[in-house]
Amino acid sequence: MSAADVFELPVIDLDEAKSNRKEVAAKIVDVLENVGFAYIDNVHGIDYKGLWDCCQWFFSKPFEFKERSMRKQWKPENNNVYRGYFPVIEGEPSRKECFEFARDVPSDDKSVSPDNWFYEKSTWPEEDGTFPFKDFLQGQYEVMHDTCIELLKLCSIGLGIPENAFADKFVDKPCSTFRILHYPPWEGAPPSNAHIEDGKVVTTPEHTDSDFMTLLTPFQFRGLEVMQADGKWVEVAVRPGSLVMNIGDTFSRMLGGKFKATRHRVIDIGVDRYSVPFFLSPAFDTDIGVNFLSLFTGEGPPHVPEKYGPWVLNTIKHEKKYFEYKVLPDIDY
Ligand SMILES: O=C(O)CCC(=O)C(=O)O
Numbered sequence: 001m002s003a004a005d006v007f008e009l010p011v012i013d014l015d016e017a018k019s020n021r022k023e024v025a026a027k028i029v030d031v032l033e034n035v036g037f038a039y040i041d042n043v044h045g046i047d048y049k050g051l052w053d054c055c056q057w058f059f060s061k062p063f064e065f066k067e068r069s070m071r072k073q074w075k076p077e078n079n080n081v082y083r084g085y086f087p088v089i090e091g092e093p094s095r096k097e098c099f100e101f102a103r104d105v106p107s108d109d110k111s112v113s114p115d116n117w118f119y120e121k122s123t124w125p126e127e128d129g130t131f132p133f134k135d136f137l138q139g140q141y142e143v144m145h146d147t148c149i150e151l152l153k154l155c156s157i158g159l160g161i162p163e164n165a166f167a168d169k170f171v172d173k174p175c176s177t178f179r180i181l182h183y184p185p186w187e188g189a190p191p192s193n194a195h196i197e198d199g200k201v202v203t204t205p206e207h208t209d210s211d212f213m214t215l216l217t218p219f220q221f222r223g224l225e226v227m228q229a230d231g232k233w234v235e236v237a238v239r240p241g242s243l244v245m246n247i248g249d250t251f252s253r254m255l256g257g258k259f260k261a262t263r264h265r266v267i268d269i270g271v272d273r274y275s276v277p278f279f280l281s282p283a284f285d286t287d288i289g290v291n292f293l294s295l296f297t298g299e300g301p302p303h304v305p306e307k308y309g310p311w312v313l314n315t316i317k318h319e320k321k322y323f324e325y326k327v328l329p330d331i332d333y
Pocket residue numbers: 181204209216218223224264265266274275276277
């Protein structure tokens with residue numbers, strides 16, 4: 001087995017961005033045009049120890065506890081189809097259990113169809129008084145959201161378009177998802193589709209994210225690999241105290257591929273691995289159509305409006321066919 005080269009990602013320092021806005025803005029554009037992944041330093045408000053405790057609190061509970069918030073797909077008597085818990089599924093090359101939630105839309109918001117499960121209310125586990133799971137995670141969601149907005153403003157400045165050109169897409173009812181993940185190492189023989197080159201085994205197969213922007217807390221764990229422009233896989237060097245940022249298909253596609261949604265995967269490292277990704281996604285009805293920059297530059301083919309929700313649903317359910325999404329109901333819109 002030959003190990004992948006270890007690669008230090010470029011650093012975007014949010015403290016530096018306060019005083020050196022233009023330089024950091026130019027750097028983030030360069031990073032997204034060329035690498036698609038960066039460390040984000042000096043994110044104030046992130047509580048890495050708390051996120052770790054959160055993973056330990058939830059994933060160490062017995063299955064009977066976790067399955068109370070399990071999706072309907074695996075527990076038909078539950079009502080949640082999208083939020084809540086999903087278990088490790090034997091035979092899948094993606095070997096992880098997950099708890100996920102979102103910022104709930106107020107119940108009196110009549111603009112959301114009850115059939116639109118993207119806005120399903122989050123399902124929370126019962127707490128035992130030892131860790132404020134819901135309050136803590138809801139607070140960290142807002143830190144992640146605000147951090148993404150700051151990064152998007154820097155992207156706009158670097159591209160020379162109005163500072164809020166992207167940020168405005170996340171003011172109303174974002175569809176973002178916050179996950180805590182536990183990857184147990186493989187026990188016994190992994191399925192054939194988990195085997196990759198050099199005798200290695202994945203716990204998340206290679207993919208691009210489908211969202212707009214992802215902020216990942218990988219703690220002290222190795223295992224994340226990214227594909228370089230030459231097609232070679234490299235391991236992302238561990239940098240505790242920083243977030244790892246990448247962008248997803250939605251953002252990349254709007255810009256005609258100018259910003260890269262970089263392929264990545266998670267390798268089995270032989271120990272229980274935990275990570276916490278935040279997937280920034282716009283509202284269901286938000287325009288994420290192609291040729292977005294031509295709205296500002298007047299150059300190139302014209303912008304083609306397209307709604308986020310239908311596009312991403314087709315992507316995750318019918319094109320990528322993710323095991324946790326492929327049975328989600330279609331939505332009438
Ligand atoms: O756990 C990780 O390090 C990465 C996870 C990931 O790529 C994803 O959930 O999309």
